[in-house]
Amino acid sequence: MEAVSDKYNAVVVAKQALTADLFIMKVKPDKPLAEFISGQYVLLGMSSNVPRRAGCEPEFKESKPDRMVLRAYSIASSGLEPGLLEFYISVVSNGALTPRLAGLQPGDRLMVGDKIRGFFTLETVPKEHKTVILAATGTGLAPYVSMMRRHAVHPYPFRFVILHGAPRSWELGYLEELRLQSRYLSRVAYVPSITRTKEDPWWTGESGRITKYFQSHLLRDKLEVELDPAKTSIFLCGNPAMIHEVGETLAPLGYTAYTTQTPGSLHTEEYW
Ligand SMILES: Cc1cc2nc3c(=O)[nH]c(=O)nc-3n(C[C@H](O)[C@H](O)[C@H](O)COP(=O)(O)OP(=O)(O)OC[C@H]3O[C@@H](n4cnc5c(N)ncnc54)[C@H](O)[C@@H]3O)c2cc1C
Numbered sequence: 001m002e003a004v005s006d007k008y009n010a011v012v013v014a015k016q017a018l019t020a021d022l023f024i025m026k027v028k029p030d031k032p033l034a035e036f037i038s039g040q041y042v043l044l045g046m047s048s049n050v051p052r053r054a055g056c057e058p059e060f061k062e063s064k065p066d067r068m069v070l071r072a073y074s075i076a077s078s079g080l081e082p083g084l085l086e087f088y089i090s091v092v093s094n095g096a097l098t099p100r101l102a103g104l105q106p107g108d109r110l111m112v113g114d115k116i117r118g119f120f121t122l123e124t125v126p127k128e129h130k131t132v133i134l135a136a137t138g139t140g141l142a143p144y145v146s147m148m149r150r151h152a153v154h155p156y157p158f159r160f161v162i163l164h165g166a167p168r169s170w171e172l173g174y175l176e177e178l179r180l181q182s183r184y185l186s187r188v189a190y191v192p193s194i195t196r197t198k199e200d201p202w203w204t205g206e207s208g209r210i211t212k213y214f215q216s217h218l219l220r221d222k223l224e225v226e227l228d229p230a231k232t233s234i235f236l237c238g239n240p241a242m243i244h245e246v247g248e249t250l251a252p253l254g255y256t257a258y259t260t261q262t263p264g265s266l267h268t269e270e271y272w
């Protein structure tokens with residue numbers, strides 16, 4: 001009888017641990033996927049027969065044996081490296097897939113869904129918009145890494161402000177890459193902010209949840225950004241509570257959600 005692992009169609013080619021619970025992984029599908037647009041995602045899968053990482057909490061909902069555990073992951077690579085996909089992943093201790101992905105090493109195999117998904121892309125932003133705010137918590141940064149890597153080579157016609165919130169500075173993945181890009185690309189401002197300052201007293205940068213940028217005049221005063229849905233598109237990715245709170249703050253300013261049917265200036269990707 002066929003095992004679900006027979007459906008594995010990709011190999012891990014590199015893995016970089018930022019902390020015990022946060023990693024960047026590069027994967028090479030056996031057959032290159034179709035072209036994707038920065039901001040899109042694919043499904044990754046592993047057999048439930050693979051043991052979860054030791055020390056994790058019990059599974060939120062126990063997986064049945066020999067099932068493909070599939071979850072969505074934003075692509076962090078730009079698509080300019082043919083055949084390679086990069087992912088930025090945090091381990092959810094009671095999760096089904098991430099404690100299994102955490103054990104993968106270069107050379108190990110997994111499944112990559114062959115369908116490229118999602119509309120969380122800059123191609124949907126009206127050309128007359130001058131500025132795009134890209135705001136993320138945690139690994140919600142992944143789609144913006146893809147966008148900025150593409151922007152460095154094939155510039156988009158917008159000014160970008162990237163707001164990234166993480167608990168501690170060592171959980172600000174891609175910090176150096178984005179710092180360098182914001183120096184090299186004059187129309188990119190990068191604002192990393194940490195929330196657990198007591199645990200990271202060495203950090204001298206911004207602190208506090210990224211919601212504060214939308215609930216104050218900081219964007220206008222520090223970055224000359226107008227929160228006007230006719231001029232500025234806003235992308236929010238990651239923690240759903242952040243997305244709801246920012247959405248509520250922006251609604252009185254006239255921001256409405258972008259959907260494939262309605263042309264709003266607020267684009268959201270909730271991770272759970
Ligand atoms: C479009 C899309 C793109 C995504 N891209 C990424 C990505 O690039 N990187 C990434 O790390 N994740 C990403 N996710 C989240 C990912 O799909 C999984 O939900 C996540 O990795 C947890 O999977 P799991 O099987 O380990 O946990 P599950 O078994 O699915 O969940 C266990 C419990 O944890 C909750 N939960 C799920 N995810 C999180 C989380 N991140 N933080 C806290 N609680 C959570 C669930 O609601 C549930 O209660 C994305 C989700 C979507 C919808």
Ligand SMILES: NC(=O)c1ccc[n+]([C@@H]2O[C@H](COP(=O)([O-])OP(=O)(O)OC[C@H]3O[C@@H](n4cnc5c(N)ncnc54)[C@H](OP(=O)(O)O)[C@@H]3O)[C@@H](O)[C@H]2O)c1
Pocket residue numbers: 019021022090091092093137138139140165166167168171194195196209210211239241242243245
């Ligand atoms: N133990 C670890 O070292 C570790 C490392 C990585 C991931 N993980 C686990 O992996 C999962 C996802 O981690 P993640 O880093 O992607 O995301 P996360 O843990 O949800 O946090 C990322 C950032 O989002 C902030 N945040 C939370 N709610 C918010 C809100 N309503 N508005 C604005 N900002 C908000 C957090 O601030 P606050 O600090 O104020 O909450 C934090 O700075 C979680 O289950 C996490 O526990 C654990």
